[in-house]
Amino acid sequence: MAVITRQVQVGYELPVISRKFRLEDFKRGEERTIHTDYEAAAREGLPAPVAIGPQVAALLFRQLRLCFGDGWFVGGKWDFTFRRPVFVTDFCSARGVVTTISEEGEAVRVNCDVWIENQKGEKVIAGTASGLVKG
């Protein structure tokens, strides 16, 4: 059951999804990568291992799947910018707000501003997403 229905209004705040990441969340076997290894990260100019971007963006995917259900799997759109590195032990929260609602065939497209912020309140991923609401 999708959280967002045709009755949704501009300004509606999407449910917040949070996660505390751990370095272990990004390990793949014994690979030494910029996501798991301090030396590998330092060679690339990074002060510490950085989270895998799509795994952080997954907080938004959970939020949007919850909001739109079937209208996310078919008709879902996103445009995310990874604005600053997320480090592998950061605490991140996905947030969002409905910005516009438009007719699209027999459905309505609900457009949202979405972002992920870290424990300092800095936006680390930001962009837009939309899904279809039918019925």
Place this chain on the structure above:
Amino acid sequence: MSTLKARVLEDAGGRRTSFDEIQVGHSLGEMDWEVTPDMVDLQCNLDQDFDPLYFLAQEAARIAPPQITYRPPRWLFSRAFNVRGLFVRWEMETFGVINAGMKLKVSASIVDKFVKKDREFVVYEAEGRDMSGTVLFRTRRTHVLDFIERSAPREGAGVDSGIKPEKI
């Protein structure tokens, strides 16, 4: 934020591909990709998303999270070029459900490249089709070749190659 002021010259995959070597219009080729139930399990575990839609249906009807499509276009990029860098922008549109057990053809090409804030960016687009040719997703990715600015020299070896085993 940089701790070293040299861009990596080479890694286990050989010499890093330079910005000049990547040409707009270059095809990254095509690959066949089967979305197995194990991949859906792994994706959900990585994302810590255990919605019943992903698990409780019969195997062939299990829905795969749309973001499971992240890696195949990245694999095509890595097959063509030895790049590490960072993912900076992800645009995506879904046109059809991807189910466990489904086979797709994924193709990609370089569509743009630019320099901004003294860093080198490459943009590639990809689409995934089912075996009947129906487009299931389209995506556009922007990738910065190095975290360190382009005015820094290239020297030394990196620990991490962008080339990884092709698995979720």
